[in-house]
Amino acid sequence: MRLRVDVFVVEQRCAYPELDGRDLEPTCVHVWAEVxxxxxxxxxxxxxxxxRGRIGRVATAEEFRGAGVAARLMGRALELLEGSEVVLxxxxxxxxxxxxxxxxxxxxIFQExxxxxxxxxxxx
Known part of the structure; x- marks a missing residue:
């Protein structure tokens, strides 16, 4: 969650309720990569x-963007949601x-x- 705050709130300067309660839902799965x-x-x-499946809060540390890390996470997320329509x-x-x-x-397009x-x- 710290990475999400670093990317969305600090880097993108969006003051918003990052902790929306959905992280605690019984079916929520967090996928991440570490170095x-x-x-x-x-x-x-x-x-x-x-x-429907939903993928959200996709965030990558700036120094790892373009390295394929998020693409691998998306692949895993789609495996977890196989057989479902997926929205984001x-x-x-x-x-x-x-x-x-x-x-x-x-x-x-809408503003969030x-x-x-x-x-x-x-x-x-």
């Missing part, structure tokens, strides 16, 4: 009330990155904490 015992990338896997709310400038994993933008986002869906 020398310190997290360098993380994401969480959830189930929404409608049964992507920062709009990362649409092309999520498209690599089969996600397609649905709907209009001052950052443009778009909902993306990966069909079954």
């Amino acid at each position: 020398d015992g310190a997290p360098v990338a993380t994401l969480r896997v959830l189930r929404d009330a409608d049964g 709310d992507a920062q709009a400038h990362l649409q092309h990155w999520y498209a690599r994993f089969g996600f397609v933008a649905r709907g209009e 904490d001052g950052i443009p986002h778009v909902t993306m869906v990966r069909a079954l």
Whole structure:
């Protein structure tokens, strides 16, 4: 969670309720990568009330971006959600990155904490 705060709250200057309660849901799975015992990338896997899988809070330490760490975490998240439609709310400038994993933008770009986002869906 410290990495998430470092990326979203400090680096991106978004004062928002990062701890939204969903981390404690019984079906929540946290996936992360470490280097020398310190997290360098993380994401969480959830189930929404409608049964769809949800990937969120994808964060990578700045010095590890572009190294493929987050891509490996996304692969693991999609394995965990195999057989389900998966949804996520992507920062709009990362649409092309999520498209690599089969996600397609649905709907209009919206503002979340001052950052443009778009909902993306990966069909079954």
